[in-house]
Amino acid sequence: xxxxxxxDAASAANICxxxxxxxxxxxxxxxxxxxxKEGFDFGNMSNFTGRSGAFFKVRSxxxxxxxxxxxxxKDEYLVAIRGTAGLADALTDGNIGLQVSDTGKFxxxxxxxVFDDIVVQLCERIPPGSDVHFCGHSLxxxxxxxxxxxxxxxxxxxxxxxxxxxxxxxxxxxxxxxxSGLGAENIYRVHRSTDVVPMVPIWPFVHAPQPGNTCRLAxxxxxxxxxxxxxxNYVESMKGNKWESLILPEAASLDVQASSVDLLSLxxxxxxxxxALALIGRVIAYILKAAGIVIQGAFVIGLTILDLISLxxxxxxxxxxxxxxxxxxxxxxxxxxxxxxxxxxxxxxxSFIRYVFQAMLRAVRSAVRCAMLGN
Amino acid sequence: MSxxxxxxxxxxxxxxxxxxxVHAMGIGFKICLASDxxxxxxxEGKPIEGAVVQRxxxxxxxxxxxxxxxxxxxxFFFSAIxxxxxxxxxxxxxxxxxxxxxxxxxxxxxxxxxxxxADWEYLGEVNSGQAIVKGNVKPMVMRCELSSQExxxxxxxxxxxxxxxxxxEWEEKPEK
Numbered sequence: 001x002x003x004x005x006x007x008d009a010a011s012a013a014n015i016c017x018x019x020x021x022x023x024x025x026x027x028x029x030x031x032x033x034x035x036x037k038e039g040f041d042f043g044n045m046s047n048f049t050g051r052s053g054a055f056f057k058v059r060s061x062x063x064x065x066x067x068x069x070x071x072x073x074k075d076e077y078l079v080a081i082r083g084t085a086g087l088a089d090a091l092t093d094g095n096i097g098l099q100v101s102d103t104g105k106f107x108x109x110x111x112x113x114v115f116d117d118i119v120v121q122l123c124e125r126i127p128p129g130s131d132v133h134f135c136g137h138s139l140x141x142x143x144x145x146x147x148x149x150x151x152x153x154x155x156x157x158x159x160x161x162x163x164x165x166x167x168x169x170x171x172x173x174x175x176x177x178x179x180s181g182l183g184a185e186n187i188y189r190v191h192r193s194t195d196v197v198p199m200v201p202i203w204p205f206v207h208a209p210q211p212g213n214t215c216r217l218a219x220x221x222x223x224x225x226x227x228x229x230x231x232x233n234y235v236e237s238m239k240g241n242k243w244e245s246l247i248l249p250e251a252a253s254l255d256v257q258a259s260s261v262d263l264l265s266l267x268x269x270x271x272x273x274x275x276a277l278a279l280i281g282r283v284i285a286y287i288l289k290a291a292g293i294v295i296q297g298a299f300v301i302g303l304t305i306l307d308l309i310s311l312x313x314x315x316x317x318x319x320x321x322x323x324x325x326x327x328x329x330x331x332x333x334x335x336x337x338x339x340x341x342x343x344x345x346x347x348x349x350x351s352f353i354r355y356v357f358q359a360m361l362r363a364v365r366s367a368v369r370c371a372m373l374g375n
Numbered sequence: 376m377s378x379x380x381x382x383x384x385x386x387x388x389x390x391x392x393x394x395x396x397v398h399a400m401g402i403g404f405k406i407c408l409a410s411d412x413x414x415x416x417x418x419e420g421k422p423i424e425g426a427v428v429q430r431x432x433x434x435x436x437x438x439x440x441x442x443x444x445x446x447x448x449x450x451f452f453f454s455a456i457x458x459x460x461x462x463x464x465x466x467x468x469x470x471x472x473x474x475x476x477x478x479x480x481x482x483x484x485x486x487x488x489x490x491x492x493a494d495w496e497y498l499g500e501v502n503s504g505q506a507i508v509k510g511n512v513k514p515m516v517m518r519c520e521l522s523s524q525e526x527x528x529x530x531x532x533x534x535x536x537x538x539x540x541x542x543x544e545w546e547e548k549p550e551k
Binding site: 011014017018020021022024025028029031032082083084137138220221222226227230232233235236239 | 433468469471472473489491494503504508527528533534535536
Protein backbone atom coordinates (compact mmCIF):
# COMPACT_ATOMS: atom_id res chain seq x y z
CA UNK A 1 0.00 0.00 0.00
CA UNK A 2 1.47 3.34 -1.05
CA UNK A 3 1.51 6.22 1.41
CA UNK A 4 -0.90 9.07 0.67
CA UNK A 5 0.75 12.38 -0.20
CA UNK A 6 0.60 15.01 2.59
CA UNK A 7 -1.79 17.23 0.62
CA ASP A 8 -4.10 14.31 -0.21
CA ALA A 9 -4.19 13.09 3.41
CA ALA A 10 -4.84 16.60 4.76
CA SER A 11 -7.51 17.15 2.10
CA ALA A 12 -9.30 13.92 3.07
CA ALA A 13 -9.22 15.02 6.73
CA ASN A 14 -10.68 18.37 5.65
CA ILE A 15 -13.23 17.19 3.10
CA CYS A 16 -14.99 14.84 5.51
CA UNK A 17 -16.18 17.91 7.49
CA UNK A 18 -18.09 18.93 4.40
CA UNK A 19 -20.33 15.87 4.79
CA UNK A 20 -21.94 17.92 7.54
CA UNK A 21 -22.73 20.70 5.06
CA UNK A 22 -24.17 18.47 2.30
CA UNK A 23 -23.35 15.29 0.41
CA UNK A 24 -22.68 17.13 -2.83
CA UNK A 25 -20.23 19.41 -0.99
CA UNK A 26 -18.03 16.33 -0.52
CA UNK A 27 -18.32 15.43 -4.21
CA UNK A 28 -17.46 19.03 -5.15
CA UNK A 29 -14.42 19.02 -2.89
CA UNK A 30 -13.13 15.66 -4.14
CA UNK A 31 -13.04 16.99 -7.73
CA UNK A 32 -10.18 19.27 -6.69
CA UNK A 33 -7.87 16.65 -5.20
CA UNK A 34 -6.54 14.62 -8.10
CA UNK A 35 -4.68 12.16 -5.85
CA UNK A 36 -7.95 11.17 -4.17
CA LYS A 37 -10.26 11.53 -7.17
CA GLU A 38 -8.11 9.30 -9.38
CA GLY A 39 -7.09 6.85 -6.66
CA PHE A 40 -10.40 6.07 -4.97
CA ASP A 41 -13.94 5.33 -6.10
CA PHE A 42 -15.89 8.24 -4.66
CA GLY A 43 -18.88 7.44 -6.83
CA ASN A 44 -19.59 4.54 -4.47
CA MET A 45 -18.24 5.97 -1.24
CA SER A 46 -20.29 5.47 1.90
CA ASN A 47 -20.79 7.96 4.69
CA PHE A 48 -21.04 7.04 8.34
CA THR A 49 -22.51 8.88 11.31
CA GLY A 50 -21.66 9.28 14.96
CA ARG A 51 -23.36 10.32 18.19
CA SER A 52 -21.44 12.86 20.25
CA GLY A 53 -22.04 15.00 23.32
CA ALA A 54 -21.57 14.86 27.08
CA PHE A 55 -25.04 15.56 28.49
CA PHE A 56 -27.14 15.02 25.41
CA LYS A 57 -26.32 13.09 22.27
CA VAL A 58 -26.62 14.37 18.73
CA ARG A 59 -26.22 12.15 15.65
CA SER A 60 -24.51 13.67 12.64
CA UNK A 61 -22.28 12.76 9.69
CA UNK A 62 -18.78 11.88 10.84
CA UNK A 63 -16.93 10.80 7.72
CA UNK A 64 -16.65 8.56 4.70
CA UNK A 65 -15.17 5.31 3.45
CA UNK A 66 -13.96 5.05 -0.15
CA UNK A 67 -12.46 1.99 -1.83
CA UNK A 68 -9.34 2.10 -4.02
CA UNK A 69 -10.40 2.10 -7.65
CA UNK A 70 -9.04 -0.39 -10.17
CA UNK A 71 -7.67 -3.85 -9.55
CA UNK A 72 -5.44 -4.18 -6.52
CA UNK A 73 -4.03 -7.30 -4.92
CA LYS A 74 -5.85 -6.52 -1.67
CA ASP A 75 -8.89 -4.40 -0.85
CA GLU A 76 -7.65 -0.91 -0.01
CA TYR A 77 -9.78 1.73 1.73
CA LEU A 78 -9.58 5.39 2.63
CA VAL A 79 -11.41 6.33 5.84
CA ALA A 80 -11.67 10.02 6.76
CA ILE A 81 -13.19 11.07 10.07
CA ARG A 82 -14.13 14.64 10.85
CA GLY A 83 -13.41 16.62 13.96
CA THR A 84 -15.54 18.99 15.97
CA ALA A 85 -18.08 21.06 14.11
CA GLY A 86 -20.69 21.87 16.70
CA LEU A 87 -21.70 22.24 20.30
CA ALA A 88 -22.13 18.53 21.03
CA ASP A 89 -18.60 17.77 19.95
CA ALA A 90 -17.13 20.57 22.04
CA LEU A 91 -18.74 19.00 25.09
CA THR A 92 -17.26 15.65 24.15
CA ASP A 93 -13.81 17.20 24.05
CA GLY A 94 -14.20 18.65 27.52
CA ASN A 95 -15.20 15.32 29.03
CA ILE A 96 -11.76 14.17 30.15
CA GLY A 97 -12.39 10.89 31.90
CA LEU A 98 -10.90 7.50 31.17
CA GLN A 99 -12.22 4.35 29.53
CA VAL A 100 -10.72 1.10 28.37
CA SER A 101 -10.64 1.00 24.57
CA ASP A 102 -11.93 -1.89 22.42
CA THR A 103 -8.37 -3.16 22.43
CA GLY A 104 -7.91 -2.98 26.20
CA LYS A 105 -5.90 0.19 26.86
CA PHE A 106 -6.76 3.38 28.74
CA UNK A 107 -8.01 6.14 26.47
CA UNK A 108 -9.95 9.43 26.63
CA UNK A 109 -13.52 8.52 27.57
CA UNK A 110 -15.19 11.17 25.39
CA UNK A 111 -13.33 10.12 22.25
CA UNK A 112 -13.92 6.45 23.00
CA UNK A 113 -17.69 6.91 23.39
CA VAL A 114 -17.96 8.56 19.98
CA PHE A 115 -15.75 5.86 18.48
CA ASP A 116 -17.88 3.07 19.99
CA ASP A 117 -20.74 4.31 17.86
CA ILE A 118 -18.65 4.64 14.70
CA VAL A 119 -16.88 1.29 14.96
CA VAL A 120 -20.11 -0.63 14.33
CA GLN A 121 -20.41 1.06 10.95
CA LEU A 122 -16.73 0.60 10.12
CA CYS A 123 -17.16 -3.14 10.80
CA GLU A 124 -19.72 -3.32 7.99
CA ARG A 125 -17.52 -1.48 5.52
CA ILE A 126 -13.96 -2.70 6.10
CA PRO A 127 -13.29 -6.43 5.64
CA PRO A 128 -10.66 -8.05 7.88
CA GLY A 129 -7.16 -8.07 6.44
CA SER A 130 -7.67 -5.00 4.22
CA ASP A 131 -5.23 -2.18 3.62
CA VAL A 132 -6.63 0.98 5.22
CA HIS A 133 -5.63 4.66 5.33
CA PHE A 134 -7.17 6.53 8.29
CA CYS A 135 -7.17 10.35 8.13
CA GLY A 136 -8.50 12.90 10.58
CA HIS A 137 -8.13 16.43 11.90
CA SER A 138 -8.62 17.46 15.56
CA LEU A 139 -11.22 15.19 17.21
CA UNK A 140 -11.26 13.37 13.86
CA UNK A 141 -7.55 12.65 14.31
CA UNK A 142 -8.28 11.21 17.75
CA UNK A 143 -11.07 9.03 16.32
CA UNK A 144 -8.84 8.00 13.40
CA UNK A 145 -6.21 6.95 15.95
CA UNK A 146 -8.72 4.77 17.81
CA UNK A 147 -9.93 3.37 14.48
CA UNK A 148 -6.37 2.59 13.38
CA UNK A 149 -5.73 0.72 16.64
CA UNK A 150 -8.99 -1.20 16.25
CA UNK A 151 -8.34 -2.07 12.58
CA UNK A 152 -4.79 -3.26 13.26
CA UNK A 153 -5.57 -5.27 16.39
CA UNK A 154 -9.12 -6.50 15.88
CA UNK A 155 -9.31 -6.77 12.08
CA UNK A 156 -5.69 -7.64 11.26
CA UNK A 157 -5.62 -4.80 8.75
CA UNK A 158 -2.52 -3.21 7.29
CA UNK A 159 -2.96 0.39 8.46
CA UNK A 160 -1.52 3.84 7.78
CA UNK A 161 -2.59 6.71 10.05
CA UNK A 162 -2.47 10.43 9.19
CA UNK A 163 -3.52 12.98 11.81
CA UNK A 164 -3.54 16.78 11.72
CA UNK A 165 -3.73 18.87 14.90
CA UNK A 166 -5.03 15.87 16.84
CA UNK A 167 -5.22 15.77 20.64
CA UNK A 168 -3.64 12.99 22.69
CA UNK A 169 -5.80 9.89 22.82
CA UNK A 170 -4.44 7.50 25.42
CA UNK A 171 -1.83 6.66 27.98
CA UNK A 172 1.64 5.48 27.07
CA UNK A 173 0.72 1.76 26.86
CA UNK A 174 -1.95 2.64 24.27
CA UNK A 175 0.46 4.76 22.21
CA UNK A 176 3.23 2.16 22.41
CA UNK A 177 0.92 -0.66 21.34
CA UNK A 178 -0.45 1.45 18.47
CA UNK A 179 3.11 2.20 17.38
CA SER A 180 4.18 -1.45 17.46
CA GLY A 181 0.92 -2.55 15.79
CA LEU A 182 1.13 -0.13 12.86
CA GLY A 183 4.88 0.47 12.75
CA ALA A 184 6.14 3.96 13.63
CA GLU A 185 6.85 4.59 9.94
CA ASN A 186 3.11 4.26 9.18
CA ILE A 187 2.01 6.98 11.61
CA TYR A 188 2.09 10.53 10.25
CA ARG A 189 1.27 12.99 13.04
CA VAL A 190 1.20 16.57 11.78
CA HIS A 191 0.89 19.48 14.19
CA ARG A 192 1.68 23.17 14.20
CA SER A 193 3.94 24.58 16.89
CA THR A 194 1.31 27.16 17.92
CA ASP A 195 -1.67 24.80 17.83
CA VAL A 196 -2.90 24.19 21.39
CA VAL A 197 -5.10 21.19 20.62
CA PRO A 198 -2.24 18.65 20.26
CA MET A 199 -1.04 19.79 23.71
CA VAL A 200 -4.15 18.38 25.42
CA PRO A 201 -5.18 16.36 27.36
CA ILE A 202 -2.20 16.86 29.66
CA TRP A 203 0.19 14.11 30.78
CA PRO A 204 -0.20 11.10 31.30
CA PHE A 205 -1.86 11.15 27.88
CA VAL A 206 0.86 10.86 25.22
CA HIS A 207 0.94 10.95 21.44
CA ALA A 208 1.73 8.14 19.04
CA PRO A 209 4.12 7.18 17.58
CA GLN A 210 5.80 6.34 20.86
CA PRO A 211 8.69 6.38 20.15
CA GLY A 212 8.79 7.80 16.65
CA ASN A 213 8.88 10.87 14.48
CA THR A 214 6.48 13.74 14.12
CA CYS A 215 5.73 16.39 11.51
CA ARG A 216 5.88 19.73 13.27
CA LEU A 217 4.97 22.76 11.18
CA ALA A 218 6.30 26.25 11.80
CA UNK A 219 3.70 28.75 12.98
CA UNK A 220 3.64 30.41 9.49
CA UNK A 221 2.13 33.50 11.09
CA UNK A 222 -0.69 31.52 12.72
CA UNK A 223 -0.11 32.69 16.29
CA UNK A 224 -3.82 32.81 16.99
CA UNK A 225 -4.62 29.27 18.22
CA UNK A 226 -7.79 29.25 16.15
CA UNK A 227 -6.05 29.81 12.86
CA UNK A 228 -3.14 27.62 14.01
CA UNK A 229 -5.66 24.78 14.45
CA UNK A 230 -7.80 25.58 11.40
CA UNK A 231 -8.20 22.54 9.19
CA UNK A 232 -8.02 24.51 5.97
CA ASN A 233 -4.73 26.07 7.12
CA TYR A 234 -3.30 22.59 7.65
CA VAL A 235 -4.26 21.73 4.07
CA GLU A 236 -2.60 24.90 2.78
CA SER A 237 0.57 24.06 4.74
CA MET A 238 0.70 20.63 3.09
CA LYS A 239 0.54 22.00 -0.47
CA GLY A 240 3.57 20.91 -2.48
CA ASN A 241 5.18 19.22 0.53
CA LYS A 242 6.59 15.70 0.76
CA TRP A 243 6.68 13.66 3.96
CA GLU A 244 10.48 13.59 3.82
CA SER A 245 10.62 17.36 4.17
CA LEU A 246 8.04 17.44 6.99
CA ILE A 247 9.25 14.66 9.31
CA LEU A 248 11.36 15.67 12.29
CA PRO A 249 12.90 13.44 14.95
CA GLU A 250 10.63 13.53 18.03
CA ALA A 251 12.13 14.13 21.44
CA ALA A 252 12.25 11.10 23.72
CA SER A 253 9.07 10.32 25.61
CA LEU A 254 8.31 12.31 28.73
CA ASP A 255 9.36 9.75 31.32
CA VAL A 256 12.63 9.08 29.48
CA GLN A 257 13.37 12.81 29.31
CA ALA A 258 12.55 13.43 32.97
CA SER A 259 15.53 13.86 35.30
CA SER A 260 16.51 15.34 38.65
CA VAL A 261 17.64 18.44 36.75
CA ASP A 262 13.98 19.16 36.05
CA LEU A 263 13.27 19.20 39.76
CA LEU A 264 16.01 21.80 40.25
CA SER A 265 14.76 23.83 37.28
CA LEU A 266 11.37 24.27 38.93
CA UNK A 267 12.72 27.05 41.14
CA UNK A 268 13.48 29.16 38.06
CA UNK A 269 9.88 29.21 36.85
CA UNK A 270 8.31 32.65 37.04
CA UNK A 271 5.24 32.32 34.85
CA UNK A 272 2.86 29.60 33.76
CA UNK A 273 3.50 29.12 30.06
CA UNK A 274 4.11 26.22 27.71
CA UNK A 275 7.71 25.79 29.02
CA ALA A 276 6.43 25.62 32.60
CA LEU A 277 3.73 23.12 31.65
CA ALA A 278 6.25 20.87 29.90
CA LEU A 279 8.59 21.05 32.90
CA ILE A 280 5.78 20.33 35.39
CA GLY A 281 4.80 17.30 33.29
CA ARG A 282 8.39 16.01 33.33
CA VAL A 283 8.69 16.54 37.09
CA ILE A 284 5.47 14.58 37.72
CA ALA A 285 6.81 11.78 35.50
CA TYR A 286 10.18 11.87 37.32
CA ILE A 287 8.58 11.72 40.76
CA LEU A 288 6.31 8.81 39.84
CA LYS A 289 9.18 6.93 38.22
CA ALA A 290 11.34 7.43 41.32
CA ALA A 291 8.46 6.29 43.52
CA GLY A 292 8.03 3.19 41.35
CA ILE A 293 4.42 4.10 40.55
CA VAL A 294 3.04 2.86 37.25
CA ILE A 295 -0.41 3.82 36.00
CA GLN A 296 -2.32 0.62 35.53
CA GLY A 297 -5.22 -1.36 36.85
CA ALA A 298 -8.93 -0.74 36.96
CA PHE A 299 -8.64 1.92 39.67
CA VAL A 300 -8.30 4.73 37.14
CA ILE A 301 -11.74 4.04 35.65
CA GLY A 302 -14.14 6.82 36.48
CA LEU A 303 -11.37 9.22 37.49
CA THR A 304 -10.71 12.50 35.78
CA ILE A 305 -7.14 13.30 34.92
CA LEU A 306 -6.94 15.72 37.86
CA ASP A 307 -8.09 12.99 40.24
CA LEU A 308 -5.47 10.66 38.82
CA ILE A 309 -2.55 13.09 39.14
CA SER A 310 -3.57 13.98 42.69
CA LEU A 311 -4.01 10.35 43.69
CA UNK A 312 -0.66 9.30 42.26
CA UNK A 313 1.26 12.18 43.83
CA UNK A 314 -0.33 11.47 47.20
CA UNK A 315 0.78 7.83 46.83
CA UNK A 316 4.29 9.04 45.98
CA UNK A 317 4.39 11.09 49.21
CA UNK A 318 4.03 7.88 51.19
CA UNK A 319 7.00 6.14 49.52
CA UNK A 320 9.81 8.11 51.19
CA UNK A 321 10.54 11.40 52.91
CA UNK A 322 12.75 12.48 50.02
CA UNK A 323 10.04 11.90 47.43
CA UNK A 324 7.50 13.60 49.73
CA UNK A 325 9.78 16.65 49.75
CA UNK A 326 9.88 16.62 45.93
CA UNK A 327 6.07 16.53 45.77
CA UNK A 328 6.01 19.45 48.19
CA UNK A 329 8.46 21.42 46.02
CA UNK A 330 6.30 20.72 42.97
CA UNK A 331 2.99 21.58 44.61
CA UNK A 332 4.42 24.73 46.23
CA UNK A 333 5.81 25.91 42.89
CA UNK A 334 2.54 25.29 41.05
CA UNK A 335 0.66 27.02 43.89
CA UNK A 336 3.04 29.98 43.69
CA UNK A 337 2.58 30.25 39.92
CA UNK A 338 -1.20 30.47 40.32
CA UNK A 339 -1.11 32.77 43.35
CA UNK A 340 -1.99 30.31 46.14
CA UNK A 341 -0.09 30.89 49.37
CA UNK A 342 1.10 27.80 51.28
CA UNK A 343 2.22 28.10 54.89
CA UNK A 344 5.16 25.99 56.11
CA UNK A 345 3.04 23.62 58.16
CA UNK A 346 0.31 22.91 55.64
CA UNK A 347 -0.24 19.21 54.85
CA UNK A 348 -0.04 18.25 51.20
CA UNK A 349 -3.14 16.09 50.92
CA UNK A 350 -4.73 14.61 47.83
CA SER A 351 -7.55 17.14 47.88
CA PHE A 352 -5.06 20.00 48.25
CA ILE A 353 -2.97 18.72 45.34
CA ARG A 354 -6.17 18.50 43.30
CA TYR A 355 -7.12 22.06 44.30
CA VAL A 356 -3.73 23.43 43.25
CA PHE A 357 -3.65 21.60 39.91
CA GLN A 358 -7.23 22.61 39.20
CA ALA A 359 -6.18 26.23 39.75
CA MET A 360 -3.28 25.63 37.37
CA LEU A 361 -5.57 24.31 34.63
CA ARG A 362 -7.92 27.27 35.16
CA ALA A 363 -4.96 29.63 34.76
CA VAL A 364 -3.85 27.84 31.60
CA ARG A 365 -7.34 28.08 30.13
CA SER A 366 -7.48 31.74 30.98
CA ALA A 367 -4.06 32.36 29.42
CA VAL A 368 -5.10 30.57 26.26
CA ARG A 369 -8.31 32.59 26.12
CA CYS A 370 -6.34 35.84 26.50
CA ALA A 371 -3.96 34.77 23.75
CA MET A 372 -6.92 34.01 21.52
CA LEU A 373 -8.45 37.39 22.20
CA GLY A 374 -5.21 39.04 21.15
CA ASN A 375 -4.28 40.45 24.54
CA MET B 376 -25.05 21.16 45.27
CA SER B 377 -21.30 21.81 45.27
CA UNK B 378 -19.89 24.98 43.72
CA UNK B 379 -18.15 22.83 41.11
CA UNK B 380 -21.41 21.20 40.01
CA UNK B 381 -23.16 24.56 39.96
CA UNK B 382 -20.45 25.93 37.66
CA UNK B 383 -20.84 22.95 35.35
CA UNK B 384 -24.62 23.48 35.18
CA UNK B 385 -24.18 27.20 34.47
CA UNK B 386 -21.64 26.43 31.72
CA UNK B 387 -23.87 23.80 30.13
CA UNK B 388 -26.83 26.16 30.44
CA UNK B 389 -24.92 28.88 28.61
CA UNK B 390 -23.70 26.50 25.94
CA UNK B 391 -27.24 25.26 25.42
CA UNK B 392 -28.37 28.66 24.20
CA UNK B 393 -28.93 28.54 20.50
CA UNK B 394 -26.89 30.97 18.46
CA UNK B 395 -30.10 32.94 17.82
CA UNK B 396 -30.66 33.44 21.52
CA VAL B 397 -27.02 34.34 22.01
CA HIS B 398 -27.24 36.78 19.11
CA ALA B 399 -30.46 38.34 20.34
CA MET B 400 -28.97 38.86 23.80
CA GLY B 401 -25.85 40.46 22.33
CA ILE B 402 -23.56 38.10 24.17
CA GLY B 403 -20.87 35.85 22.77
CA PHE B 404 -18.35 36.61 20.06
CA LYS B 405 -19.04 37.95 16.58
CA ILE B 406 -18.40 35.50 13.74
CA CYS B 407 -18.70 35.94 9.99
CA LEU B 408 -20.87 33.25 8.37
CA ALA B 409 -20.84 34.85 4.91
CA SER B 410 -18.94 37.88 3.63
CA ASP B 411 -20.21 40.72 1.47
CA UNK B 412 -20.45 39.47 -2.09
CA UNK B 413 -21.38 41.18 -5.31
CA UNK B 414 -21.19 40.62 -9.01
CA UNK B 415 -22.45 41.12 -12.51
CA UNK B 416 -24.64 38.61 -14.34
CA UNK B 417 -24.17 38.41 -18.10
CA UNK B 418 -25.40 36.16 -20.88
CA GLU B 419 -23.19 35.97 -23.95
CA GLY B 420 -21.39 38.98 -22.50
CA LYS B 421 -24.51 41.16 -22.15
CA PRO B 422 -25.68 42.31 -18.71
CA ILE B 423 -28.88 40.60 -17.56
CA GLU B 424 -31.54 42.64 -15.80
CA GLY B 425 -34.20 40.89 -13.72
CA ALA B 426 -32.33 37.69 -12.93
CA VAL B 427 -33.17 36.33 -9.47
CA VAL B 428 -30.05 35.68 -7.40
CA GLN B 429 -30.60 33.61 -4.27
CA ARG B 430 -28.01 33.01 -1.54
CA UNK B 431 -28.54 30.16 0.91
CA UNK B 432 -26.19 29.93 3.90
CA UNK B 433 -26.41 27.05 6.39
CA UNK B 434 -24.53 26.95 9.68
CA UNK B 435 -25.05 24.13 12.19
CA UNK B 436 -28.54 23.45 10.79
CA UNK B 437 -29.65 27.08 10.74
CA UNK B 438 -30.54 28.43 7.31
CA UNK B 439 -30.33 32.01 6.00
CA UNK B 440 -31.86 32.77 2.61
CA UNK B 441 -31.52 36.10 0.77
CA UNK B 442 -32.86 36.93 -2.66
CA UNK B 443 -32.07 39.91 -4.88
CA UNK B 444 -32.92 40.87 -8.45
CA UNK B 445 -30.23 42.15 -10.79
CA UNK B 446 -30.40 45.77 -11.88
CA UNK B 447 -30.12 47.20 -15.42
CA UNK B 448 -26.34 46.62 -15.41
CA UNK B 449 -26.80 43.03 -14.24
CA UNK B 450 -25.40 43.82 -10.81
CA PHE B 451 -26.28 42.24 -7.46
CA PHE B 452 -25.06 42.55 -3.89
CA PHE B 453 -25.40 40.46 -0.72
CA SER B 454 -24.53 41.85 2.70
CA ALA B 455 -22.32 39.90 5.06
CA ILE B 456 -24.04 37.68 7.63
CA UNK B 457 -22.75 37.77 11.16
CA UNK B 458 -23.77 35.83 14.24
CA UNK B 459 -22.64 35.61 17.81
CA UNK B 460 -21.47 32.43 19.43
CA UNK B 461 -19.99 31.33 22.70
CA UNK B 462 -17.88 28.78 20.84
CA UNK B 463 -15.77 31.13 18.72
CA UNK B 464 -12.70 30.65 20.87
CA UNK B 465 -13.08 26.91 21.29
CA UNK B 466 -10.36 25.69 18.91
CA UNK B 467 -12.01 22.27 18.68
CA UNK B 468 -15.13 23.80 17.15
CA UNK B 469 -14.36 23.89 13.43
CA UNK B 470 -16.64 26.06 11.27
CA UNK B 471 -18.58 24.30 8.50
CA UNK B 472 -20.73 26.93 6.80
CA UNK B 473 -22.29 25.99 3.50
CA UNK B 474 -22.93 28.79 0.97
CA UNK B 475 -24.84 28.23 -2.26
CA UNK B 476 -25.81 30.95 -4.70
CA UNK B 477 -28.20 30.27 -7.56
CA UNK B 478 -29.12 32.56 -10.47
CA UNK B 479 -32.55 31.99 -12.04
CA UNK B 480 -33.24 33.61 -15.39
CA UNK B 481 -36.07 32.83 -17.81
CA UNK B 482 -37.04 29.80 -15.76
CA UNK B 483 -33.56 28.25 -15.83
CA UNK B 484 -31.48 27.88 -12.64
CA UNK B 485 -27.70 28.26 -12.80
CA UNK B 486 -25.31 27.41 -10.00
CA UNK B 487 -23.46 30.69 -9.44
CA UNK B 488 -21.15 29.39 -6.72
CA UNK B 489 -20.99 26.73 -4.04
CA UNK B 490 -18.49 26.68 -1.23
CA UNK B 491 -18.01 25.60 2.37
CA UNK B 492 -16.60 28.34 4.62
CA ALA B 493 -14.09 26.84 7.04
CA ASP B 494 -13.32 29.83 9.28
CA TRP B 495 -15.08 32.74 10.98
CA GLU B 496 -13.07 35.43 9.16
CA TYR B 497 -14.50 38.09 6.88
CA LEU B 498 -13.64 37.08 3.28
CA GLY B 499 -12.32 33.74 4.55
CA GLU B 500 -14.30 32.09 1.73
CA VAL B 501 -11.80 33.05 -0.95
CA ASN B 502 -8.60 34.10 0.82
CA SER B 503 -5.83 31.89 2.17
CA GLY B 504 -4.93 31.68 5.86
CA GLN B 505 -1.70 33.51 5.06
CA ALA B 506 -3.56 36.36 3.33
CA ILE B 507 -5.91 36.65 6.33
CA VAL B 508 -3.00 36.66 8.79
CA LYS B 509 -1.30 39.41 6.78
CA GLY B 510 -4.54 41.39 6.34
CA ASN B 511 -4.08 41.17 2.58
CA VAL B 512 -7.54 39.93 1.63
CA LYS B 513 -9.32 40.35 -1.69
CA PRO B 514 -13.08 40.91 -2.15
CA MET B 515 -15.80 38.51 -3.29
CA VAL B 516 -16.68 40.29 -6.51
CA MET B 517 -17.95 37.89 -9.15
CA ARG B 518 -18.37 37.76 -12.91
CA CYS B 519 -21.23 35.40 -13.72
CA GLU B 520 -21.59 34.39 -17.35
CA LEU B 521 -24.68 32.23 -17.71
CA SER B 522 -23.59 30.64 -20.99
CA SER B 523 -20.33 29.38 -19.49
CA GLN B 524 -19.62 25.97 -18.02
CA GLU B 525 -19.33 25.32 -14.26
CA UNK B 526 -15.81 25.51 -12.87
CA UNK B 527 -14.35 23.66 -9.90
CA UNK B 528 -11.11 25.16 -8.63
CA UNK B 529 -9.37 26.58 -5.57
CA UNK B 530 -9.51 30.31 -4.95
CA UNK B 531 -6.06 31.61 -5.99
CA UNK B 532 -3.18 30.74 -3.61
CA UNK B 533 -5.46 28.92 -1.19
CA UNK B 534 -7.11 25.58 -0.46
CA UNK B 535 -10.60 27.14 -0.44
CA UNK B 536 -12.67 25.28 -3.01
CA UNK B 537 -15.02 27.21 -5.30
CA UNK B 538 -17.53 25.63 -7.66
CA UNK B 539 -20.02 27.08 -10.13
CA UNK B 540 -20.28 29.43 -13.09
CA UNK B 541 -19.15 32.67 -11.43
CA UNK B 542 -15.47 33.60 -11.38
CA UNK B 543 -13.81 35.98 -8.99
CA GLU B 544 -13.03 39.29 -10.65
CA TRP B 545 -9.38 38.85 -9.68
CA GLU B 546 -8.86 35.23 -10.73
CA GLU B 547 -7.76 33.98 -14.10
CA LYS B 548 -10.19 31.88 -16.10
CA PRO B 549 -9.57 28.22 -15.21
CA GLU B 550 -8.54 25.91 -18.04
CA LYS B 551 -11.65 23.75 -17.68
